[in-house]
Amino acid sequence: MKKEEMVRNGYNEIAPKFKEFRSIFDNLPELEYLITLLPKKAKVLDVGCGIGIPVTRFLVDHDFSVTGIDISEKMVELAKLNVPKAEFFQYDMNELDFPDNAFHCITAVYSLFHVPKEKHFSILKNFHRMLKQNGILFFCVGHLGGDDTNEFLGEEMFWSNYPPEKTLSLVKEAEFEIIFDEILNRGDELQYWVFAKKK
Numbered sequence: 385m386k387k388e389e390m391v392r393n394g395y396n397e398i399a400p401k402f403k404e405f406r407s408i409f410d411n412l413p414e415l416e417y418l419i420t421l422l423p424k425k426a427k428v429l430d431v432g433c434g435i436g437i438p439v440t441r442f443l444v445d446h447d448f449s450v451t452g453i454d455i456s457e458k459m460v461e462l463a464k465l466n467v468p469k470a471e472f473f474q475y476d477m478n479e480l481d482f483p484d485n486a487f488h489c490i491t492a493v494y495s496l497f498h499v500p501k502e503k504h505f506s507i508l509k510n511f512h513r514m515l516k517q518n519g520i521l522f523f524c525v526g527h528l529g530g531d532d533t534n535e536f537l538g539e540e541m542f543w544s545n546y547p548p549e550k551t552l553s554l555v556k557e558a559e560f561e562i563i564f565d566e567i568l569n570r571g572d573e574l575q576y577w578v579f580a581k582k583k
């Protein structure tokens with residue numbers, strides 16, 4: 385089975401219990417910072433948007449125009465209920481074909497690490513293509529390199545990361561300028577967080 389299928393099946397099962405789990409991780413500081421980088425009413429693509437809380441909802445509440453995509457149809461169903469003012473689609477982030485220069489910002493919060501790391505660079509390049517000039521990319525990945533399959537909220541789940549130095553070099557190679565990158569502790573978990581700008 386493709387790793388993406390395992391992840392999709394897993395999140396379809398996890399969807400009803402995800403909200404409670406997600407509430408442990410407070411990303412308000414990152415989101416507050418993100419919006420200082422965006423023009424008013426910016427168009428944002430939220431990749432691996434999950435149930436739309438907290439990221440999509442925060443952005444909609446701050447008057448941004450948000451499109452959320454997620455590989456799990458069950459997560460998308462809940463996102464539509466949670467954030468009716470955003471639009472949502474079920475897509476695999478490997479296959480996004482929005483037009484060139486379509487968005488002021490792309491967010492991928494706790495989602496890229498579910499895709500095999502060998503595909504991260506092509507995803508970053510595609511994010512670059514879909515962003516407008518000076519558009520903002522905001523994402524996180526794990527802080528340790530490697531692939532892992534384990535149980536997550538009772539379901540089989542796949543994770544894949546490069547070490548931060550390698551992720552950083554891929555972001556630069558994809559023609560982004562780094563604004564901020566750091567390993568941060570959120571909800572007692574360490575992730576590598578990146579804010580970057582399309583050159």
Ligand SMILES: C[S@@+](CC[C@H](N)C(=O)[O-])C[C@H]1O[C@@H](n2cnc3c(N)ncnc32)[C@H](O)[C@@H]1O
Nearest residue numbers: 395432433434454455456476477493494495498
């Ligand atoms: C840990 S959740 C995070 C959700 C949300 N971004 C948040 O901050 O709460 C990871 C999400 O990424 C989605 N995802 C994983 N692999 C994906 C892929 N290849 N394409 C699109 N979404 C994916 C999952 O279905 C899940 O909803």
